[in-house]
Amino acid sequence: MEISIARLQSWIIDETEKSSTSEISDVLVEVEIADAIAPIKTRNLADIIQDMQTKKTQSGNQSHNKTPAKQESISKMLKFLEAHNVMDTNGLHNAVMAMHRKLNSVRDDLKRVEPKLKELTEHIKQAGRYREHSEIYNLYNRQKPKDEEQFYESFRMQLTLYGAAKRHLSKHLNNKGAIPLVSWEKELKELTGEKKKLYLDYESLKAQATEVEEFKRLAEDILREGVQREKPIRSYSVER
Numbered sequence: 001m002e003i004s005i006a007r008l009q010s011w012i013i014d015e016t017e018k019s020s021t022s023e024i025s026d027v028l029v030e031v032e033i034a035d036a037i038a039p040i041k042t043r044n045l046a047d048i049i050q051d052m053q054t055k056k057t058q059s060g061n062q063s064h065n066k067t068p069a070k071q072e073s074i075s076k077m078l079k080f081l082e083a084h085n086v087m088d089t090n091g092l093h094n095a096v097m098a099m100h101r102k103l104n105s106v107r108d109d110l111k112r113v114e115p116k117l118k119e120l121t122e123h124i125k126q127a128g129r130y131r132e133h134s135e136i137y138n139l140y141n142r143q144k145p146k147d148e149e150q151f152y153e154s155f156r157m158q159l160t161l162y163g164a165a166k167r168h169l170s171k172h173l174n175n176k177g178a179i180p181l182v183s184w185e186k187e188l189k190e191l192t193g194e195k196k197k198l199y200l201d202y203e204s205l206k207a208q209a210t211e212v213e214e215f216k217r218l219a220e221d222i223l224r225e226g227v228q229r230e231k232p233i234r235s236y237s238v239e240r
Contacts, residue, residue, distance in 0.1 A: 045088055046081035049074075049219060052226035074222075077215040089223065092216050099209040106202045113195045120188040123172055126165040127181045133162035 053074070086092050136158045143151045152159060174180040 044081060045086045045092060045219065046078045049081070049222050050078065052222060073214065073218060076211075077218050080212065080215055081219070089216075089220065092219055096209070096212050096216055099205065099212050103202065103205045103209055106198055106205060110195065110198050110202060113191055113198065117188065117191050117195060120184050120191070123169075123184050124181065124188065126168040127179050127184070129161045130165035130169055130179070133158040133165070137162045 080086075081092070084091075084095055086095060136155050140148070140151055140155065140159060169179055172180075174183070
């Protein structure tokens with residue numbers, strides 16, 4: 001009986017030691033995995049693409065159509081990814097969307113400015129006609145009744161333009177009842193400068209948006225090619 005009890009105690013001690021060793025081993029494995037994943041989490045998309053390009057070069061699998069132009073595009077893409085710290089394809093997609101939001105914002109500003117420019121241009125044009133033909137109108141008013149019709153027929157176009165200008169301007173007088181021509185001309189000059197700047201910004205952003213979209217397509221192509229290249233290796237390692 002004493003021998004059986006001693007054997008049982010020895011078995012329990014052995015099993016306890018094995019369990020502790022197994023638990024320690026599991027913890028070590030988890031730490032090793034965490035250490036391996038940590039640097040990957042801090043890598044950005046540019047690092048990943050550069051690694052894929054390096055592996056492709058080392059494998060000797062260089063594309064026949066990798067022209068200098070394409071290499072330059074890849075270089076520009078990598079600089080963009082680094083500059084904007086793009087971590088993944090979602091980040092690249094967000095960068096494209098942000099560029100389009102800026103583009104739409106500038107387009108909205110242009111839509112706001114252009115109608116106002118058109119309106120001011122019309123005000124100033126009508127003010128010019130009003131001033132240009134006011135003397136003819138004053139002469140018409142001084143005509144004797146018997147001469148009015150003949151005078152009107154002689155200067156029909158000028159009097160018609162004057163009448164239209166007067167009606168237009170009567171709706172846009174300032175709070176003093178005067179034609180705010182100086183104010184209109186100042187605002188027109190300012191808005192013309194703003195429109196020019198907005199147009200330049202729009203063209204620049206449009207070109208940038210097109211370029212970033214190309215970066216996105218290029219990055220996705222490289223990543224897709226890298227994944228396809230890795231598939232046979234992973235499949236082989238699993239089968240083994």
